Amino acid sequence: MEIAKGTLSSVITKLGVLLTEEYKPLRGVKGEIRFLQSELESMKGALEKVSNTPPDQLDIQDKIWVRDLRELSYDIEDYIDTFMVRVKGDKSAKRPSFKNLVHKSLIKNVRIRHRLATDIRGIKSRIAEVQERRLRYDVNNGVAKPTIATVDPRLFAQYTEAKELVGIGHSSDELIKVLMDGNRFPLQQGKIVSIVGFGGLGKTTLAKHVYEKIRGLFDCCAFVSVSQTPDLHKLFMAILYQLDWNKYDDSFFNETFLDEQGLINELREFLGHKRYFVVLDDLWDISVWKMIRCALPDNDVGYKIITTTRILDVAHQVGGAYKLKPLSHNDCRKLLYIRIFGNENKDNIDGIEKCPDEDLAEVSERILQKCGGVPLAIVTMASLLASKARNKIDWYDVYNSIGTGLQNSDLEDMRKILSLSYYAMPSHLRICLLYLSMFPEDYKIEKDCLIWMWIAEGFIQCENQGKSLFAIGESYFNELINRSMIQPIYDECTGLIYSCQVHDMMHDLICSLSSEENFVSILNTGYDTSASKIFRRLSLQYGKDDNAMPQHTTSMQRVRSAIVFPSAFCVMPVLTKFNLLRVLNLQDCDISRGYSLEYLENLFYLRYLGLCGTHISQLPEEIGNLEFLQTLDVRGNNMFSLPSTIVQLTNLMCLYIDEFTRVPNGIGSLTNLEVLSTLDITVSMDIIEELGQLMELRVLHILLFIGWSGKLVECLCKLQNIEYLYIKIFGDHQSDFCGLDAWVAPRHLYRLDIEWPCWFSTLPAWMNQSYLLDLVYLSIAVRDLGQINLETLGRLGSLRLLQLSVDPKNLGTLGGFIIGAGLFPCLVFFQFGGSIGPIVFQQGAMPRLEILNFEFCVQAARQITCNGDGLELGLGNLSSLKDVKIYLRSRGASKEDVNELVAALRHAVEIHPNLPKHQICG
Ligand SMILES: *[C@@H]1O[C@H](CO)[C@@H](O)[C@H](O)[C@H]1NC(C)=O
Ligand SMILES: *[C@@H]1O[C@H](CO)[C@@H](O)[C@H](O)[C@H]1NC(C)=O
Ligand SMILES: *[C@@H]1O[C@H](CO)[C@@H](O)[C@H](O)[C@H]1NC(C)=O
Ligand SMILES: *[C@@H]1O[C@H](CO)[C@@H](O)[C@H](O)[C@H]1NC(C)=O
Numbered sequence: 034m035e036i037a038k039g040t041l042s043s044v045i046t047k048l049g050v051l052l053t054e055e056y057k058p059l060r061g062v063k064g065e066i067r068f069l070q071s072e073l074e075s076m077k078g079a080l081e082k083v084s085n086t087p088p089d090q091l092d093i094q095d096k097i098w099v100r101d102l103r104e105l106s107y108d109i110e111d112y113i114d115t116f117m118v119r120v121k122g123d124k125s126a127k128r129p130s131f132k133n134l135v136h137k138s139l140i141k142n143v144r145i146r147h148r149l150a151t152d153i154r155g156i157k158s159r160i161a162e163v164q165e166r167r168l169r170y171d172v173n174n175g176v177a178k179p180t181i182a183t184v185d186p187r188l189f190a191q192y193t194e195a196k197e198l199v200g201i202g203h204s205s206d207e208l209i210k211v212l213m214d215g216n217r218f219p220l221q222q223g224k225i226v227s228i229v230g231f232g233g234l235g236k237t238t239l240a241k242h243v244y245e246k247i248r249g250l251f252d253c254c255a256f257v258s259v260s261q262t263p264d265l266h267k268l269f270m271a272i273l274y275q276l277d278w279n280k281y282d283d284s285f286f287n288e289t290f291l292d293e294q295g296l297i298n299e300l301r302e303f304l305g306h307k308r309y310f311v312v313l314d315d316l317w318d319i320s321v322w323k324m325i326r327c328a329l330p331d332n333d334v335g336y337k338i339i340t341t342t343r344i345l346d347v348a349h350q351v352g353g354a355y356k357l358k359p360l361s362h363n364d365c366r367k368l369l370y371i372r373i374f375g376n377e378n379k380d381n382i383d384g385i386e387k388c389p390d391e392d393l394a395e396v397s398e399r400i401l402q403k404c405g406g407v408p409l410a411i412v413t414m415a416s417l418l419a420s421k422a423r424n425k426i427d428w429y430d431v432y433n434s435i436g437t438g439l440q441n442s443d444l445e446d447m448r449k450i451l452s453l454s455y456y457a458m459p460s461h462l463r464i465c466l467l468y469l470s471m472f473p474e475d476y477k478i479e480k481d482c483l484i485w486m487w488i489a490e491g492f493i494q495c496e497n498q499g500k501s502l503f504a505i506g507e508s509y510f511n512e513l514i515n516r517s518m519i520q521p522i523y524d525e526c527t528g529l530i531y532s533c534q535v536h537d538m539m540h541d542l543i544c545s546l547s548s549e550e551n552f553v554s555i556l557n558t559g560y561d562t563s564a565s566k567i568f569r570r571l572s573l574q575y576g577k578d579d580n581a582m583p584q585h586t587t588s589m590q591r592v593r594s595a596i597v598f599p600s601a602f603c604v605m606p607v608l609t610k611f612n613l614l615r616v617l618n619l620q621d622c623d624i625s626r627g628y629s630l631e632y633l634e635n636l637f638y639l640r641y642l643g644l645c646g647t648h649i650s651q652l653p654e655e656i657g658n659l660e661f662l663q664t665l666d667v668r669g670n671n672m673f674s675l676p677s678t679i680v681q682l683t684n685l686m687c688l689y690i691d692e693f694t695r696v697p698n699g700i701g702s703l704t705n706l707e708v709l710s711t712l713d714i715t716v717s718m719d720i721i722e723e724l725g726q727l728m729e730l731r732v733l734h735i736l737l738f739i740g741w742s743g744k745l746v747e748c749l750c751k752l753q754n755i756e757y758l759y760i761k762i763f764g765d766h767q768s769d770f771c772g773l774d775a776w777v778a779p780r781h782l783y784r785l786d787i788e789w790p791c792w793f794s795t796l797p798a799w800m801n802q803s804y805l806l807d808l809v810y811l812s813i814a815v816r817d818l819g820q821i822n823l824e825t826l827g828r829l830g831s832l833r834l835l836q837l838s839v840d841p842k843n844l845g846t847l848g849g850f851i852i853g854a855g856l857f858p859c860l861v862f863f864q865f866g867g868s869i870g871p872i873v874f875q876q877g878a879m880p881r882l883e884i885l886n887f888e889f890c891v892q893a894a895r896q897i898t899c900n901g902d903g904l905e906l907g908l909g910n911l912s913s914l915k916d917v918k919i920y921l922r923s924r925g926a927s928k929e930d931v932n933e934l935v936a937a938l939r940h941a942v943e944i945h946p947n948l949p950k951h952q953i954c955g
Pocket of ligand 4 (some may be wrong): 087106876906907908909910
């Protein structure tokens with residue numbers, strides 16, 4: 034239903050645009066357009082009333098009406114887009130003589146207007162038909178439910194913590210015991226354990242937990258997701274890559290083409306004499322297991338394999354079935370309360386969790402009963418409850434809507450709970466979530482690309498001026514996370530969310546809703562030739578050559594989004610079959626093998642074009658015709674230049690190219706660009722001038738010839754929206770430049786990454802805690818850095834990653850640094866380079882630091898230690914430390930001194946209670 038509503042909103046907005054000055058040729062039909070607009074407004078009002086009712090509670094007549102309305106609004110939107118393209122196309126056409134032009138466009142205007150008038154008549158009669166059908170059956174109004182306001186922000190912070198802690202500990206200890214057979218490692222035998230349990234029970238979480246805990250005991254390890262329709266070739270490559278990413282990188286597979294059998298042999302050979310640990314998550318089919326098992330040899334040094342599956346039979350056949358039990362009642366309470374009330378109340382009496390709000394105790398118990406000990410159900414429920422007022426009545430409402438009395442199976446209860454949370458969301462979020470059904474199960478969906486697709490589809494509407502579409506999209510994304518609808522994937526060092534996944538159970542739900550609403554058509558194993566449906570969105574996930582596309586030309590014509598995954602590319606219809614595409618994503622499909630992009634320039638509606646990793650070497654020159662294009666992604670190809678017509682794409686907001694892809698002159702006309710990555714500034718300085726015109730830029734990556742950094746600063750000073758700047762340096766690394774000193778970054782900068790040897794001569798004054806509130810990632814080289822500067826950086830409250838290089842020639846740094854209590858409160862990753870004196874960590878410094886990486890000068894250390902008794906860096910004060918690398922610069926020092934220092938440092942690390950991984954090189 035949100036589909037109908039969403040599309041209607043977008044149609045109404047577009048009708049508004051048609052009424053503006055820009056569309057003069059339509060002047061004669063403006064009355065008609067206004068009529069349509071108000072008609073649709075009132076339909077939307079009526080729809081609003083029914084839209085908050087889950088479909089299983091909807092009247093059948095309402096359902097039909099909604100379906101009609103949905104299809105109608107799709108069609109109207111397609112008509113409007115067609116007018117827009119026609120009118121615009123006319124404007125941008127080549128200009129012959131002036132007289133000719135006036136004459137021609139007059140005729141054309143008359144024609145367009147005539148067509149529009151005809152179409153509107155058609156639409157009007159369809160609207161009337163839909164209305165009449167509804168009236169004829171005297172439809173009730175659906176039960177309106179209150180919509181939900183904002184989300185409790187505390188939820189977010191609790192997310193990973195709560196989920197990982199509650200209940201996992203016990204199962205994980207038990208599983209490790211089973212895995213190790215009670216014996217002490219090393220043991221010279223293999224062991225396979227298959228975790229089994231239904232969806233949402235936390236099999237993957239458990240497997241991940243165990244994996245992280247014991248992976249250090251093995252020579253090599255891999256964690257891969259198998260899922261329902263695995264591509265074994267890719268799966269084997271992924272395993273090899275994880276086992277040894279140095280050996281099995283892209284170039285390995287590039288040089289040695291291996292088929293499935295070849296990969297199996299490679300794996301057997303590689304693993305033959307290694308102690309290995311492999312997790313195969315989400316196994317469905319025993320025949321798949323048998324294939325994979327061939328690649329994982331028995332050996333005489335010992336190996337461990339964990340699989341997870343929902344199917345008991347599969348688990349038994351794999352062997353070592355380990356039935357994952359639901360959470361204990363007490364753990365259920367704990368999980369629910371932490372997620373709703375935070376850690377504020379740690380009340381428990383005799384180990385029994387107590388509800389922080391006594392009034393809600395009883396209803397909580399009832400709700401938990403429904404959740405059946407399934408963590409996913411509890412977490413989802415908690416998100417829903419957190420968004421309600423904390424009172425008994427509202428909570429009982431929730432409880433009652435799960436359904437009562439019926440002998441539901443666990444699975445049905447679970448589904449009810451998920452769908453309840455789904456319907457508790459406002460419709461703009463539902464539509465965005467449904468779009469995720471375009472992606473296969475377990476797929477890692479890149480956040481930014483997803484948001485650009487939402488924008489291209491028109492799901493993101495500008496609520497208020499001043500906030501960009503992307504920022505709104507990002508807030509939707511975050512809200513889906515806060516509501517536990519999608520699972521974020523964090524970057525380990527920066528804690529930034531760069532992609533997401535959808536839980537299998539949720540995926541099942543949205544796929545079935547999508548299909549009911551004819552929102553997305555997933556073509557998994559060939560085409561359903563009997564389908565008379567009109568495809569609106571197409572996801573091609575898996576296909577076989579012999580499953581060739583039937584001549585279903587009409588069904589593709591209305592497709593708005595098409596995402597094709599490599600294993601289905603062989604069944605992708607030719608582009609001429611499509612007409613109205615807004616989103617086309619062919620990422621990683623090999624286009625060079627005979628697929629033609631020839632018709633591309635006729636897909637006038639295209640807003641998102643994803644051609645990343647498609648092996649293309651050029652774009653058609655006519656790409657400039659795609660006037661509405663917003664996102665163009667051609668990374669990972671062999672493309673050395675963009676066509677000159679690219680500068681006509683003035684609606685472009687996001688352009689991803691490789692650093693060797695040259696852009697034509699005139700790029701300064703793309704004034705809507707917000708993301709530009711990676712721009713090559715090594716050949717011509719003129720491009721810097723043009724860059725200064727792109728005032729909307731938020732994300733900018735450049736490859737810079739080092740001599741031009743001064744010139745670049747003039748341009749950067751104009752770009753006041755920059756949030757993320759990456760400068761890669763090209764040029765003579767012997768010379769050094771302090772070209773960026775004059776730059777003052779805008780204050781919402783969150784990521785700055787400037788490669789050595791582009792120096793700041795001193796730490797810029799603007800890098801301080803009162804100015805840069807959002808800075809998370811900082812990687813810079815500063816020639817002259819003093820203790821006081823390091824303290825300034827230490828007060829940047831959001832900083833999670835810091836990479837600093839200083840100039841070893843500068844004596845000031847040789848005295849070393851002291852990092853005092855309270856500094857760098859959020860830092861997780863710290864790298865300090867430049868052969869400096871030692872750093873000393875005092876108690877309470879860098880409380881979250883996990884990865885430490887620095888180099889220092891043995892000579893300088895000598896000077897300090899010769900009057901004291903040994904070197905005390907205070908590593909023991911870094912309470913979260915996991916990984917240490919220290920490089921000693923030994924120039925001018927004796928071999929004994931170096932060895933002594935290495936031994937001292939090694940000792941300091943080895944007595945650290947966390948037993949961090951370490952590497953100390955002299
Ligand atoms: C893969 O092979 C192609 C052509 O043979 C080459 O241009 C490319 O650089 C190779 N990629 C890698 C990562 O080695
Ligand atoms: C989700 O929670 C985070 C963390 O507290 C908060 O900052 C953010 O505003 C919330 N997002 C939405 C969209 O509600
Ligand atoms: C922090 O930076 C801002 C912006 O450059 C500057 O105006 C302010 O004086 C600085 N504050 C300190 C304490 O240096
Ligand atoms: C922690 O730092 C204090 C100084 O603040 C120092 O005296 C102590 O030795 C350090 N502790 C460890 C375990 O390194």
